[in-house]
Amino acid sequence: MLARLPRPFAIAFVVLIAAIAAWCATATPPPIKTAKKGGYTDVRLYRDISAQVAQGVPYYQAAAQLQREHRYPLKPAVTVRPGTLVIGAAWIGWGGIQKLCMAALMVAVFVWAICLETSLHWVERIGLGFAIGAGGGGVLRDVLMSLHEYPAGLFLGIALAGQIGWPRKWWWVVLPAAIGLAVRELVLPFILLSLAFALWERRWREAAAWSALIACFGVYLVWHIAQVEAVLRPGDIASPGWHAMQGFSGFLKAVIFTSVLQGQKLPVALTLASLPLLGWLAMDGRRGAFAILMVVGYAVMIAAFSRPDTFYWGAIMLPWYFAGFALVPRALVQIYGALRGQRLGVMPPETPLLPAPEADTPKTAAC
Numbered sequence: 001m002l003a004r005l006p007r008p009f010a011i012a013f014v015v016l017i018a019a020i021a022a023w024c025a026t027a028t029p030p031p032i033k034t035a036k037k038g039g040y041t042d043v044r045l046y047r048d049i050s051a052q053v054a055q056g057v058p059y060y061q062a063a064a065q066l067q068r069e070h071r072y073p074l075k076p077a078v079t080v081r082p083g084t085l086v087i088g089a090a091w092i093g094w095g096g097i098q099k100l101c102m103a104a105l106m107v108a109v110f111v112w113a114i115c116l117e118t119s120l121h122w123v124e125r126i127g128l129g130f131a132i133g134a135g136g137g138g139v140l141r142d143v144l145m146s147l148h149e150y151p152a153g154l155f156l157g158i159a160l161a162g163q164i165g166w167p168r169k170w171w172w173v174v175l176p177a178a179i180g181l182a183v184r185e186l187v188l189p190f191i192l193l194s195l196a197f198a199l200w201e202r203r204w205r206e207a208a209a210w211s212a213l214i215a216c217f218g219v220y221l222v223w224h225i226a227q228v229e230a231v232l233r234p235g236d237i238a239s240p241g242w243h244a245m246q247g248f249s250g251f252l253k254a255v256i257f258t259s260v261l262q263g264q265k266l267p268v269a270l271t272l273a274s275l276p277l278l279g280w281l282a283m284d285g286r287r288g289a290f291a292i293l294m295v296v297g298y299a300v301m302i303a304a305f306s307r308p309d310t311f312y313w314g315a316i317m318l319p320w321y322f323a324g325f326a327l328v329p330r331a332l333v334q335i336y337g338a339l340r341g342q343r344l345g346v347m348p349p350e351t352p353l354l355p356a357p358e359a360d361t362p363k364t365a366a367c
Contacts, residue, residue: 001281001282001283001284001288001292001334002281002282002331002334002335002338003284003334003337003338003343003344003346004284004338004343005335005338006338007338007339007341009338010335010338010339011339013335013338014335014339017278020274021271021274023270024267024270024271024274025267025271026267027249027266027267027270028266029249029250029252029253029270030246030249030308031308032253032257032308032309032311033307033308033309033311034309040070042146042147042312043143043144043146043147045066045067045070045072046081046085046086046089046146046147046148047089047094047146048066049062049063049066049086050086050087050089050090050094051090052065052066053086053087053090054090054091059083059086059087060080060083060227060228060230060231061231063080063081063083063086063231064080064228064231064232064236067079067080068233068236071237072237073236073237073238073239073240074228074231074232074236074237074238075232075236075237075238075239076225076238076239077224077225077228077229078185079239080224080228081148081184082148082182082183082184082185082220082224084182084183085097085146085148085151085183089146094142094145094146095142097142097145097151098139098142098145100151101139101145101150101151101154102139104151104154104155104158105132105133105136105139105154105319107158108132108136108154108157108158108161108319108320109129109132109133109136110129111158111161111162111165112128112129112131112132112157112161112320112323113125113126113128113129113132114165115161115162115164115165115166116128116164116165116287116347117165118348119347119348120330120347124326124327124329124330127325127326128323128326130326131319131322131323131324131325131326132157132319132320132322132323133319134260134319134322134325135157135259135260135318135319135320135321135322135323136154136157136318136319137259137260137319138150138258138259138315138318139154144315147312147315148183148184149184149186149258149312149313149314149315149316150258150315150318151180151183151184152180152181152183152184152186152187152316153180153315153316153317153318153319153320154180154318154319155176155177155179155180155183155187156176156177156180156187156190156316156320157318157319157320158176159173159174159176159177159180159190160190160291160294160320161320162176163194163197163287163290164283164287164290164291165287167197167286167287167290170194170198170203170206170209171209173194174209174210174213177190177191177194177213178213181213181217184316185217185221186301186313186316187316188214188217189294189297189298189301190294191210191213191214191217192214193290193293193294193297194206194210195207195210195211195214197286197290198210240307242305242306242307242310243304243305244305244306244307244308245303245304246302246303246304246306246307246308247303248303249270250302250303250306250308250311251299251300251302251303251314252269252270252273252274253311253314254302254306254311254312254313254314254317255273255314255317255318255321256269256270256273256314257311257312257314258311258312258314258315258318259273259314259315259318259322261273275324275325275328276295276321276322276323276324276325276328277295277299277324278324278328278331278332279323279324279325279326279327279328279330279331280292280295280323280324280327281331282327282328282330282331282334282347283327283347284346284347285347295317295321295324298316298317298321299317301313302314302317334346
């Protein structure tokens with residue numbers, strides 16, 4: 001994308017980068033809001049619910065009781081998480097959940113290292129693998145796997161690699177996307193974007209598959225709401241809402257405080273958390289359109305709707321957001337070329353944004 005910028009736009013983009021760098025070096029954004037030391041946290045909540053489920057207490061009864069006892073909201077119904085992760089932990093333990101997440105991270109590293117094998121140099125592909133591994137470093141702490149965004153983000157990352165690298169082999173991409181959606185509904189924007197692209201590209205079977213997944217989720221959501229309402233009491237707390245409008249700093253802080261960047265000083269962390277955005281802009285064509293819409297869409301969602309105490313939403317972007325780090329050198333080459341009126345660092349041609357209708361594609365696409 002950056003390689004195609006006309007020279008005046010390239011100059012304006014460099015000025016924008018300089019402004020963001022200056023802001024990162026001097027900004028003092030409001031802090032995130034965490035539980036007091038020794039206080040009751042979301043991690044403890046989900047682990048306590050899992051322990052009760054393991055003892056035979058129905059999930060919704062256990063969730064309502066514990067959220068009520070510890071002054072967590074129960075209204076609206078989406079304040080109660082889908083039971084997939086907690087019930088799974090009740091069956092195999094949180095150690096088992098961590099092992100599954102480690103396996104998912106290994107798959108993510110592998111698919112990201114090969115998904116652009118015809119477009120990137122082997123050094124860049126190795127960089128992609130390392131970036132994904134660093135972004136998924138949270139799996140080393142089993143307590144973090146209690147936060148639904150971490151496991152959901154892992155499966156979302158696998159699905160995104162499939163959409164970018166093998167858009168015609170969509171059938172396997174649906175599976176990790178469905179698993180992620182079952183864990184946390186924040187995966188839904190990816191599925192909606194996949195459906196939009198399938199419709200735009202006239203890939204009717206793929207569109208039908210994504211539509212079916214959305215319909216199944218809708219049915220589940222109706223059932224979920226009914227289950228939560230069945231255990232509500234008149235005095236239950238309502239959520240303060242999701243309209244904090246924290247802006248760009250809210251998005252960056254969500255990434256920082258859910259990743260390995262949290263150990264850095266704030267100016268350094270803000271700068272590092274911004275860099276993947278630049279890297280993602282190095283993509284072009286169909287994959288670039290999908291990737292950039294995905295990254296910008298999730299960034300806007302977190303910036304607009306997350307609160308200071310829901311900074312853990314940033315984990316839904318891990319580890320896949322960190323793939324942008326590996327593309328930063330290519331983005332810089334493209335900017336340099338655009339400033340000189342040359343097209344440097346352009347990725348080789350790939351699947352066009354609007355291919356032939358699905359009826360003309362190979363029969364294997366229906367598998």
